[in-house]
Amino acid sequence: MNTPLTAPLIEFFWDPVSPYTYLASTRIEALAQRVGARLEWKPFLLGPVFEAIGNRPNIAIAPKGRYMLDDLALLARHLGVPLQQPQPFPTNSVHANRAALAAPADQLPAFARALMRAYWGEGRDIGRPEIVLAVAAECGLDAPTLAERAQSPEIKTRLRELTDEAIARGVFGAPTFFVGGRMYWGNDRMDLMEAVLSGRLAV
């Protein structure tokens, strides 16, 4: 996108372990283009956020976990995107998120989308480093270089910083978007965010 630097910025906090973040990842680029916004993909770890604030994943509440699977299947069909229940779920997304941060900045969005599609669309366990690198290679990234950089102290620190930033800014789930000072939580708030960004709704 050749969006000017003066355009509004959407910060997109994503963790590929979150299924609703996967759904959001299939639609956020088109939304940003429609409203002429810049988009920043910010990987973070949902687990430490939940731990810090005492939140729990949907699957920790049995009926909520059961509902989520039906809900996701219907939503995915409605949006026309592939969905598979991955095994295992949840998985450890630390390798995937470090690899995303280790990728060249202009390739991070496509790689992030591919990671979520691999896990939620194809059921591949991105908790395994070799799967993460296979997805990277499919995106045209240099997997050996990426693997080395993903293990660097700089990248590990950056992921911790982003997770801390999420906590400090009040994130409690994923996906979470920020536009200006305002937070939007969930795939379900993308329409409202677009209404604001397009000037149809004043904040």
Next chain:
Amino acid sequence: MNTPLTAPLIEFFWDPVSPYTYLASTRIEALAQRVGARLEWKPFLLGPVFEAIGNRPNIAIAPKGRYMLDDLALLARHLGVPLQQPQPFPTNSVHANRAALAAPADQLPAFARALMRAYWGEGRDIGRPEIVLAVAAECGLDAPTLAERAQSPEIKTRLRELTDEAIARGVFGAPTFFVGGRMYWGNDRMDLMEAVLSGRLAV
């Protein structure tokens, strides 16, 4: 509505303490009319449901509670409905729900909507029995008769049964809708439910 008994049925589990249920209550009748569905208003108590399944209200997670207030304000403005942060929140909805069940069946929907509008739109504490009866009188109901019937063993039992039914059917929050065997959770799923009911999306 003169909807035939063969029309699909939307069961609407509502508790007036839930703000997103208030928002849903302002839109569900129009939705049912658009798709030609019957609508059954089923009051229940969210507190015992949360207790039974280990769920917690949004406000129990500090950042989620803070977000909810901003989110509700923006959503309400988007939907064009009044919203006030009621005091106290939460409140005890047992009197309101019993009174709703004590009302004549054909007046329950209007009374239910009025209870939610009183609490969330006008900030009146419907946890207090005298406020519940004032709202009933505003709806043209006979408040003294209602007050007596609301305290009957039959009504108390009926509310417990509806709450148990909600738990047994996998309800974990409010609003919750059922159409056929399928559950839809939240004001945010009304569009998807409408897509299914109107035949645009196959389940």
